[in-house]
Amino acid sequence: MDERCVCQEIQGYFLDRAFDRLKLKGPRRDLLLSSFRETQITVPVTLRHNGENVLHTFQGYRVQHNHARGPFKGGLRFHPDVNLGETRALAQLMTWKTALVDIPFGGAKGGIAVAPEQLNDTEREELTKRFCQKMAPIIGVHDDIPAPDIGTNPQVMAWILDEYSKSHGFRTGVVTGKPVELGGSAGRLEATGDGVAHLAHKVARQLSLDPAQSRVAIQGFGNVGSHAAIAMVNLGFRIVALSDVHGGVFAEQGIPIDRALAHVRETGSLSGLDGTSPITNAELLELPCEILIPAALEGTITSGNAADVRVGIIVEAANMPVTHEADQQLQQRGVVIVPDLLANAGGVLASYYEWVQNLQQFPWERETVLRRLEERLSLTCDTVQELAREREIDMRTAAYELAISRVDHAIQLRGF
Ligand code: GLU
Secondary structure, X not given: OOOOOHHHHHHHHHHHHHHHHOOOOHHHHHHHHOOOEEEEEEEEEEEEEOOEEEEEEEEEEEEEEEOOOOOEEEEEEEOOOOOHHHHHHHHHHHHHHHHHOOOOOOEEEEEEOOOHHHOOHHHHHHHHHXXXXXXXXXXXXXXXXXXXXXXXXXXHHHHHHHHHHHHHOOOHHHOOOOOHHHOOOOOHHHHHHHHHXXXXXXXXXXXXXXXXXXXXXXXXXXXXXXXHHHHHHHOOOEEEEEEEOOEEEEOOOOOOHHHHHXXXXXXXXXXXOOOOEEEOHHHHHOOOOOEEEEOOOOOOEOOOXXXXXXXOEEEOOOOOOEOHHHHXXXXXXXXXXXXXXXXXXXXXXXXXXXXXXXXXXOOOOHHXXXXXXXXXXXXXXXXXXXXXXXXXXXXXXXXHHHHHHHHHHHHHHHOX
């Protein structure tokens, strides 16, 4: 089954443009675009329904796109919309992302089509471990290293580590994004959001924006969105709007993030947060702001709403939040877009640091992790912007061209 999905549409266009400009065609292009291996896994789990045991089967996937530059690397997503097409597109994006920030990994992605919040902890553990049993032959410290993504977290990584270790011995480096007590890295949890905020700050300064005068709207309040919000506030920005799957909240004078976090912990959503007025997710995207951070799912800014997006900077914390038609419209209007493969690369960068710490069995301080992360992201941003200026293209095209060239070069060197 190969369901077309919004990710494939979005990435397909950006990739075609970059490949054409790089004059990469024929088998060389095919090799760069095709998956190394695509694994589909049926996961049976017995769930309790109205006091009865009912057998369910879930579809799981692991797509290993390319490992020319190092072991496959990428997250595991638990979400009802997970399918092979989406996983394939996201696996490719990981290849370009790891190449762009120049870490010795390739790209992969996996997931299970499931609504994890509808299972209890025991059922989630069972599902994860059964999935891992079937995935075990293709993952490994030097083969393929999963990490969290939407719907998964350090606990899920701990279950994978446990299951994998039953047959392979204790191998902390087989997953990243683990709990710190099991070899996870200090700073990994906040790394993606922290990197997003760091790049937003860098680009805002380039445009002479004063953080205190800059209004920020963040769509998505999961791990990435919430940590981006915390880091943005620490950098002096004013968050005027936040949203989660249930809807959003707005306050012109700024939303206190600690209160928002406490409210979500207590009530399960942002709705009803004191001192804010309700807005919809669609309204959040159309607020007049200096910076917009889409941190939810793919394809949220489309040709249907791009004309109403009134910001100067978009930092793509989510993977593929802007469709290619919307991208064109926004670029024409001079909106600066920090593309996903750069903007949210802090996650996989911290994963790399975690893996290095696991190999060395030598943990680093949180400050060391975040300092190295910010330095590497900043340097990568400089390189991308320089290339964009030189070739008179936007940052996304420059990032893709740089990443694709590095992977192509590694393939040529290795000769396969
Ligand atoms: N899921 C994250 C991403 O899309 C992190 C992947 C990783 O750390 O391997 O970049």
